[in-house]
Amino acid sequence: MTELKKQVGQRIKEARNQKGITQREFGKMLGVSHTTVNGYETGKQNLTLDTLEKVAAALGMAPKSFL
Template identity: 35%
Template structure:
C-alpha cells in the first residue's frame, strides 16, 4: 500500500467520522459506492484528482486542504 494512499485514506476516515457520516451515508453524499469509500479509507485506491476534489467538497474542504491534512498526518 502506498504511504500517500494510506495517509489520504486515514484523513478521509477521520474527517468523515468527525462530520458524522457513516461510510454509506458519506458515499451517497459524494456519489460513490460504499465499498469504494471503504477501499479509499484502507488506502487501496489510487484516486484521481477529480475523485479527491469530490471527497474534499463533500467534507467542506478544498482539494488542497484535504491533501494538507493527509500530509500532516492528521488522519
C-alpha cells in the first residue's frame, strides 16, 4: 500500500467525520458497502478517479482536497 493511498484515505475519513457521517451512511451515499468505505479510508481499497469525484461530491468538497 502506498503512502498516497493512506493519505487520501485519512483525508476522506477526516472529512466524513467532520460532517458527522458514519461509514455505513457514507457507503449508502456512494452506493458501496461500509466495508468498502473502510477500505478507502485505510488505503487497502483502490479508489478510482470516478469514485474520488463521488466522494468529493458527497462531502461537498473538491476532489483535489483529498490529494
